[in-house]
Amino acid sequence: MSGPSTYEPKSGFTRWLDKRLPIIRLAHDSFIAYPTPRNLNYWWTFGAMLSLALVIQIVTGVVLAMNYMPQINMAFASVERIRRDVPFGWLLQSMHAVGASMFFLAVYVHMFRGLYYGSYKAPREVLWILGCLIYALMIATAFLGYTLPWGQMSFWGATVITNILGAVPLIGSAIQVWIRGGGAIDEPTLNRFFSLHYLLPFVIAGVVVLHIWALHESGQNNPTGVEAKSKQDTVAFTPYATIKDAVALGLFFILYSVFIFFLPQALGHTDNFIPANPMQTPSEIVPEWYLLPFYAILRAFDFNIGPIDSKTAGVFAMFLSIGVLFVLPWLDTSRVRSMRYRPTARWCFVIFVAVCLGLGWCGGQNPGAVLAKAGPFSATLQYVEGGATQTQSLTVDAPQDFQKTADELQASLIHGGAQMVDISREGARTATVLVARGGVARTRTITADSSDDLEDRITAAKAEIAPRTAFVGITRVTPFLFTVTRLSQLLTFYYFFFFIVILPLLGLSETPNRVPDTIAKPVVAQGAA
Amino acid sequence: MLRRLTIAAFAAAALIGGVAFAANEAKPPKPYHFSFDGPLGSYDMAAVQRGFLVYSQVCANCHSMDHLSYRELGEEGGPFAMYRVRNKQNGEMAARVGLPAGEHGEFVQVTDNPYVRAIAEAVQIPDNDPQTGEATTRAGRITDHFRRPFANEIAARASNGGALPPDLSVIALAREGGVHYVRSILLGYTGQTRGAQYENDYFAGRYISMPPPLPADGLVNYADGTTATREQMATDVANFLQWAADPHMEERKSMGVEVLIFLIVLTALLYVAYKQVWKGEHH
Numbered sequence A: 001m002s003g004p005s006t007y008e009p010k011s012g013f014t015r016w017l018d019k020r021l022p023i024i025r026l027a028h029d030s031f032i033a034y035p036t037p038r039n040l041n042y043w044w045t046f047g048a049m050l051s052l053a054l055v056i057q058i059v060t061g062v063v064l065a066m067n068y069m070p071q072i073n074m075a076f077a078s079v080e081r082i083r084r085d086v087p088f089g090w091l092l093q094s095m096h097a098v099g100a101s102m103f104f105l106a107v108y109v110h111m112f113r114g115l116y117y118g119s120y121k122a123p124r125e126v127l128w129i130l131g132c133l134i135y136a137l138m139i140a141t142a143f144l145g146y147t148l149p150w151g152q153m154s155f156w157g158a159t160v161i162t163n164i165l166g167a168v169p170l171i172g173s174a175i176q177v178w179i180r181g182g183g184a185i186d187e188p189t190l191n192r193f194f195s196l197h198y199l200l201p202f203v204i205a206g207v208v209v210l211h212i213w214a215l216h217e218s219g220q221n222n223p224t225g226v227e228a229k230s231k232q233d234t235v236a237f238t239p240y241a242t243i244k245d246a247v248a249l250g251l252f253f254i255l256y257s258v259f260i261f262f263l264p265q266a267l268g269h270t271d272n273f274i275p276a277n278p279m280q281t282p283s284e285i286v287p288e289w290y291l292l293p294f295y296a297i298l299r300a301f302d303f304n305i306g307p308i309d310s311k312t313a314g315v316f317a318m319f320l321s322i323g324v325l326f327v328l329p330w331l332d333t334s335r336v337r338s339m340r341y342r343p344t345a346r347w348c349f350v351i352f353v354a355v356c357l358g359l360g361w362c363g364g365q366n367p368g369a370v371l372a373k374a375g376p377f378s379a380t381l382q383y384v385e386g387g388a389t390q391t392q393s394l395t396v397d398a399p400q401d402f403q404k405t406a407d408e409l410q411a412s413l414i415h416g417g418a419q420m421v422d423i424s425r426e427g428a429r430t431a432t433v434l435v436a437r438g439g440v441a442r443t444r445t446i447t448a449d450s451s452d453d454l455e456d457r458i459t460a461a462k463a464e465i466a467p468r469t470a471f472v473g474i475t476r477v478t479p480f481l482f483t484v485t486r487l488s489q490l491l492t493f494y495y496f497f498f499f500i501v502i503l504p505l506l507g508l509s510e511t512p513n514r515v516p517d518t519i520a521k522p523v524v525a526q527g528a529a
Numbered sequence B: 001m002l003r004r005l006t007i008a009a010f011a012a013a014a015l016i017g018g019v020a021f022a023a024n025e026a027k028p029p030k031p032y033h034f035s036f037d038g039p040l041g042s043y044d045m046a047a048v049q050r051g052f053l054v055y056s057q058v059c060a061n062c063h064s065m066d067h068l069s070y071r072e073l074g075e076e077g078g079p080f081a082m083y084r085v086r087n088k089q090n091g092e093m094a095a096r097v098g099l100p101a102g103e104h105g106e107f108v109q110v111t112d113n114p115y116v117r118a119i120a121e122a123v124q125i126p127d128n129d130p131q132t133g134e135a136t137t138r139a140g141r142i143t144d145h146f147r148r149p150f151a152n153e154i155a156a157r158a159s160n161g162g163a164l165p166p167d168l169s170v171i172a173l174a175r176e177g178g179v180h181y182v183r184s185i186l187l188g189y190t191g192q193t194r195g196a197q198y199e200n201d202y203f204a205g206r207y208i209s210m211p212p213p214l215p216a217d218g219l220v221n222y223a224d225g226t227t228a229t230r231e232q233m234a235t236d237v238a239n240f241l242q243w244a245a246d247p248h249m250e251e252r253k254s255m256g257v258e259v260l261i262f263l264i265v266l267t268a269l270l271y272v273a274y275k276q277v278w279k280g281e282h283h
Helices: A012-020 A021-030 A042-067 A075-084 A089-116 A126-148 A152-165 A173-181 A187-218 A236-263 A290-299 A310-326 A342-364 A400-416 A451-468 A485-510 A521-526 B001-016 B044-057 B070-074 B116-119 B153-159 B176-185 B230-245 B249-278
Strands: A035-037 A233-238 A370-373 A375-383 A388-395 A418-425 A430-437 A440-448 A472-477 A481-483 B084-085 B093-097 B106-108 B124-128 B135-139 B189-194 B198-202
Touching: A012 A152, A021 A089, A021 A236, A021 A375, A035 A236, A035 B198, A042 A236, A042 B001, A042 B135, A075 A089, A089 A126, A089 A290, A089 B249, A126 A152, A126 A187, A126 A290, A126 A310, A152 A173, A152 A187, A152 A418, A236 A310, A236 B249, A290 A310, A290 A342, A290 A485, A310 A485, A310 B116, A342 A440, A370 A388, A375 A451, A375 B176, A375 B198, A388 B124, A400 A418, A418 A440, A440 A451, A451 A472, A481 A485, A485 B189, B176 B230
Parallel strands: none
Antiparallel strands: A035 A233, A370 A481, A375 A440, A375 A472, A388 A430, A418 A430, B084 B093, B084 B106, B124 B135, B189 B198
16 A cells, blocks of 8 residues: 655755665655545544654653652652642643553544544454554553552552452462452562553554554555555645644644543542542442443453353453453454445444443442332331230241241131230240230331432331331332343343454444445545535 | 433432442431532642641540651641742731742742741650650651551550550542542541440441541631631541642642643644545545
């Protein structure tokens, strides 16, 4: 795609340098003469934002590291010192913390764009895989960095994530101790997390170079998904793509600045302003927003799958949700690259985006929160007013016979004229039996919107009934509850269904719309119209 | 219309989130409009000064503020920052605390600020005697961190029935609802007690170990003549705690306005350039 180099050194020095280190030629071929499809839309400008976001994170991070102390008794205070006393430290700290969120925002748009326009298909598989690798490294780096301020959420987030690693079969607990540098999150953990947090961005930068190299080898994909065939299909990177990226960067920086200067804490958690306390677990432990979808997938598995316990299943699913991206080029069987011409796949993609957002929402909620229920919580109270109450005791010979004996006794007492019988078991073989004879049997039904509310009402009703009766029998009915966990399960199902079933099968069965022969054809026609 | 939409959105959020307050749950913080709310809000420095008085005479008996030093009170953006301002009548330069809106003045370095020095010197700080090395106390210096009420956590718990009074340096950022929450807690006592705990409408679980810190009006005497009602003291200390947690807020917001104006103009110019470059190219 790149073709032969068009660079011509103009001065004596550049001619001299070009023979020895053709670095200007490389820059010229990569960022000036490099042909880009002429129909790229604004979804293609996020690559430039990501490059700049990485540079900002590294530059602010290096300066912050000059003032930060990776020591458990000083880390929190050193971040406070940066925010208060280091000249423009408040700005650097805010740029770095908000920058991480902006980095992820851009990478998600970049990835969804690649997914929609089929940028992972041949010959761009390696390009896509390198991108997935960058994303995985970003997650690791962000998690390590979030630990450094040593607030409550830093500490407990690190605890939860390292516990997750402990769920890996066979080697899990060894890995856990190795990562933590001991049995618990402590000084060695903070030291190695700081070291790795400083290292990984440079690894990311290295993979970014490979990513861009691979991009320039295969050329950019474009909204039609048709390869550029002639000069008509492309424009030079500079000035055409450069100026378009610059406009998008301007908008990106406006959003970034709104957060830095006016909402610096909006994306963080208040608990991270409480210094880490290993003796006190926060009421909720949640990751930063950009990892919430994976947290939802992890927590969706509240059931065992055969011999696999729920925790291992959740961890496996969470890693698989990222791992599946790496093999995506071979999962999608469609010959048509861009979903613009795939009417069914397009809607499946829209649902997929909604599902990812939904998983993110679920990840931030209490998993037991009830979203909908089939009916009210209800309880039926049975009691006898008036009459006489007798107490007797019951002893059975063997514990396993208890239920049968108790049922028989109850039946015979009712048959013998008792209004109500209550058998409360007190040991493996003994129970106290209350028998009410005569009086009037009554029932009362209580309904409520939540189980707490129901218990409150039962307690109130019992207090009211108590003077008139010896005992109250209670039957509780819990309706079917649709909780956040149930919703997460549905969404998790679709997440994997989309990759593992829809993309392979739909590619074989779908009839695509007509794809234009060249990039230029529809563009020029549209421009002329 | 917008308001109606907002109400509908809130109603929908309430349905989804199940925002129902059972008997044991805390109420949401009382709404109050602080001068620093909103993207352009700034500190009411008189309120921050009064709040510092409330903190030092009431809160500081139990609550530390480890991350603050006395000098911060007199640094630019601090409540006792001093400026040399020209007197318009006689043309002489005079030092004064705070800068009236719209006036220019020359900032007086905190080392030359008598107010901050007096505040620091009024405090006894634990130290070692320079001759004997024995533990003693001395008058505070402006470089000292705020004096800790207790030597350590054990001492703090021992004096407070087992509960630990949290450090207040960043309490405005460390609680959901920020200083709106803090102000509500200070005014939220119902008067009921359970053992050594006090019922408070705004505290999760309703019973808090902190005795009502502002039980009556007039606990402090404000130098500016403001009547020290309970509401006034709670509001003032909330102002002070917000400043303490975010001392560079005013600088941050004013820089933000400049940066945004610059970026908007730049982006508009880039857009014009983009249109120019792509003119005649179909895409």
